[in-house]
Each structure stands twice: as C-alpha cells, then as structure tokens.
Amino acid sequence: MPPASTSTTSPTARRRAEAAPLEAVLFDLDGTLADTAADLTGALNAVLAEIGRPTLELERTRPFTSRGARALLRLGLGAQADAGRIEALMPRFLELYGARLCEETCLYPGIDVLIAELAVLNIRWGVVTNKPRPYTVPLIERLPLPSAPSSIVCGDDFAEKKPHPAPVRHALAAIGVPPWSALFAGDDRRDIMAGWRAGTATVVALWGYIDAGEAPASWGADAVAEDPWQLGRLIAATAG
DSSP states (O other): OOOOOSOSSOHHHHHHHTTOOOOEEEEOTBTTTEEOHHHHHHHHHHHHHHTTOOOOOHHHHGGGGGGOHHHHHHHHHOTTOOHHHHHHHHHHHHHHHHHTTTSSOEEOTTHHHHHHHHHHTTOEEEEEOSSOHHHHHHHHHHSOOSSOOSEEEOTTSSSOOTTSSHHHHHHHHHHTOOGGGEEEEESSHHHHHHHHHHTOEEEEETTSSOOTTOOGGGSOOSEEESSHHHHHHHHHHHOO
16 A cells, blocks of 8 residues: 555646656665765764664665664664654764765765766756754765755755655755655665655665565555666657
8 A cells, every 4th residue: 555645646647648857856865876884884983882782784784774874873772762862962063974975975876977867957956854964964065966866855954854845845846846846766665655645756776775674565655776877768769
C-alpha cells in the first residue's frame, strides 16, 4: 500500500494525465546525493572513545546513517540508552562532526553525471534533508557538484521534517515548480512518504543506506533505481 496521500491517484499518473513535463528533481542528501557515513561514523566513534564505549565498524553504522545523529548515538550507546544521555552527547557529536564534515564524504558514483544531465534537460534540482543547515550548506559547497542546487531545505528550517510534506513543498515553491512536475529521490521511507504527501513522483535510491531487513518495494514509490545511472534513465524518459 502506498504511503498516506491526499489523493488516491499516484503523482506520476497525475503528471501523465496532465501531460506535464518533469521540471524539477529533489534529492535527499545523506545516502542519496552523498556517502556521508564515514565522517558521521568517525564523529560517533570519537564520542564513544571519549566516554569509554567500544567503537563501531563502518558497516555496522552505515544502515543507520539516514536516520540521523540521535539514531547513531543510540546505536553506539546500546538499545537501552537513556534519551537524556543521548541529548547530552548531541552537542559534542555535532562539534566533532562539523570538524570533519567532508574528510571522507563523497558523491556517489554517477551523481555528478546525473546532475550535469539535468542541466542539459533544463530540469532544476534541489536538496531536501533533515540534516541541520550549519552542516548541510558547507557540505554541499565542498562537494564537486557540476552546478549548485536551486533550493536547499534543511531539517532546522521549519518545524516540520520529513516524512511531513512541508519541506518538499517549500523546496518546490522556492524553485517555482508544481509538485506534479517534480520527482523526489531518497533512500529512506520518510523520503517516499514526504514526496507522496507533497504530490511529487518518488523514486527509491537503492544505492543508499538501506538496511538488509527493509523492503523498499513496499514503500509505495513510483519506481526504484539501482544506481544514479538508472535514475538518470528514468528521468530522461519522463522529461519534456
């Protein structure tokens, strides 16, 4: 069953019915545009070392990366971690992460080609992330992107975060594109829910931080893409 939506008709079906060309593509950041797991894990392990906890291997933390800093700290502290303890460690985690923001972070292979192709197709692009702005904007500025995004909406910009549709709607309003002419790609169920609820088409980025126990095919997305090249082919097929 697709995520909750204000309509029973899929965004893709609405766009096709209205013959509206694809004008904008929105991306999640962590796990979709960029592989940030190593730097986030580095910050987590630095915190764990400071408090005398065992550090974690990257492959253990990777599936939790899209869930945010609190989920990573909870993983490091154990399932019975007290919420107050997690909140107390958040400032130190963010301080350490900010200091190593883009040491090992990189674009996923093919993302640079995909962004360049969007320009050729006259399709604008943006970022919708739950990551706070002080870490999002400097990171995007350091990544070797062919062009800058037309809109960046961060987790601390508004009261609502994904899976609420408001961040997606804000990004589209800033670009000046209606939701039925947009697509949102992400590696987390929250991305798909946010896109559906905002009225965009949605694609699961299977190359991201998806736990082996999850079933992305059940998230209700319009499509899934194994890699950025496949996403590019999906976009080219619906553009213009």
